[in-house]
Amino acid sequence: MTVGEALDAATDYLAAHGVERPRLDAELLLARSLGLTRLDLYTQHDRPLTVAERAAAREPVRRRGTREPLAYVLGDWGFRRLTLRTDRRALVPRPETESVVDRCLALLDGSVQPRVIDVGTGTGAIALALADELPGARVVATDASADALALARENAELLDLAVELREGDLLAGAAGPFDLVVSNPPYVAERDAASLAPELAHEPRVALFAGVDGTDVLRAFAAQVRDVLAPNGAALVELDPAQADTVAAWFAAADLSDVQTHRDMAGRARVVAARRRE
Numbered sequence: 189m190t191v192g193e194a195l196d197a198a199t200d201y202l203a204a205h206g207v208e209r210p211r212l213d214a215e216l217l218l219a220r221s222l223g224l225t226r227l228d229l230y231t232q233h234d235r236p237l238t239v240a241e242r243a244a245a246r247e248p249v250r251r252r253g254t255r256e257p258l259a260y261v262l263g264d265w266g267f268r269r270l271t272l273r274t275d276r277r278a279l280v281p282r283p284e285t286e287s288v289v290d291r292c293l294a295l296l297d298g299s300v301q302p303r304v305i306d307v308g309t310g311t312g313a314i315a316l317a318l319a320d321e322l323p324g325a326r327v328v329a330t331d332a333s334a335d336a337l338a339l340a341r342e343n344a345e346l347l348d349l350a351v352e353l354r355e356g357d358l359l360a361g362a363a364g365p366f367d368l369v370v371s372n373p374p375y376v377a378e379r380d381a382a383s384l385a386p387e388l389a390h391e392p393r394v395a396l397f398a399g400v401d402g403t404d405v406l407r408a409f410a411a412q413v414r415d416v417l418a419p420n421g422a423a424l425v426e427l428d429p430a431q432a433d434t435v436a437a438w439f440a441a442a443d444l445s446d447v448q449t450h451r452d453m454a455g456r457a458r459v460v461a462a463r464r465r466e
């Protein structure tokens with residue numbers, strides 16, 4: 189079997205198992221297994237695979253065929269300027285969360301040494317990106333999951349970024365005050381569980397689901413956040429567009445000001461932010 193034939197076979201296998209972008213995933217998996225770039229797969233199209241190469245290529249494709257997320261099979265995933273270790277201990281960082289970091293940077297504009305906390309840090313994605321892009325910031329990251337925190341710690345060490353990691357429920361024990369409190373909490377509605385992509389079944393439930401309509405953790409966050417904000421400090425959460433109006437109302441009811449909803453490029457409300465004014 190040649191490199192090209194292996195690529196075609198992997199593509200067909202993934203397509204038959206319902207993978208959304210079978211060619212791209214086959215390229216990424218095969219390139220990683222063979223220690224090649226995606227371009228090499230084409231320049232070496234007619235080269236026969238060795239027995240060892242064939243063996244190495246098989247298992248990652250089989251795993252992806254079970255609809256395990258690509259990021260778990262590869263074992264790492266890009267997030268802004270960082271490459272994060274990714275496995276089933278924590279949610280795969282999503283592209284929309286990269287925009288949340290842009291929002292954080294905009295809200296912190298002008299702060300020289302901001303105090304920041306990322307609540308529900310998972311792989312550490314948001315906290316580590318902020319530590320990377322705002323070298324003066326003092327960044328704390330929390331998670332209720334010991335497994336996720338262990339992965340975040342590994343990522344902080346691998347990337348040599350200073351983030352203080354704490355296990356706990358939301359903001360309990362967070363000393364504050366913070367200039368920014370950011371969270372991408374679990375916000376998937378349990379009533380939607382049956383209609384989700386099979387990949388999500390491989391991710392931790394605690395990272396996804398938050399009650400029947402998905403707002404349980406958002407509601408608790410909105411009730412707690414003002415107490416840990418510095419004067420003029422900002423809070424922001426990622427959420428499902430259907431939850432934006434509700435969360436904006438909860439922020440206002442919690443005596444936060446400047447409540448704003450931010451939309452993604454498709455026009456969907458994905459972030460709600462607010463400030464504490466004295």
Ligand SMILES: C[S@@+](CC[C@H](N)C(=O)[O-])C[C@H]1O[C@@H](n2cnc3c(N)ncnc32)[C@H](O)[C@@H]1O
Nearest residue numbers: 281308309310331332333357358372373374395
């Ligand atoms: C949607 S994931 C986000 C992970 C990461 N921030 C990201 O954007 O990729 C939500 C995270 O919140 C954590 N979590 C869930 N409930 C929590 C709670 N009550 N307190 C703290 N963390 C919680 C989960 O363990 C999970 O790591």
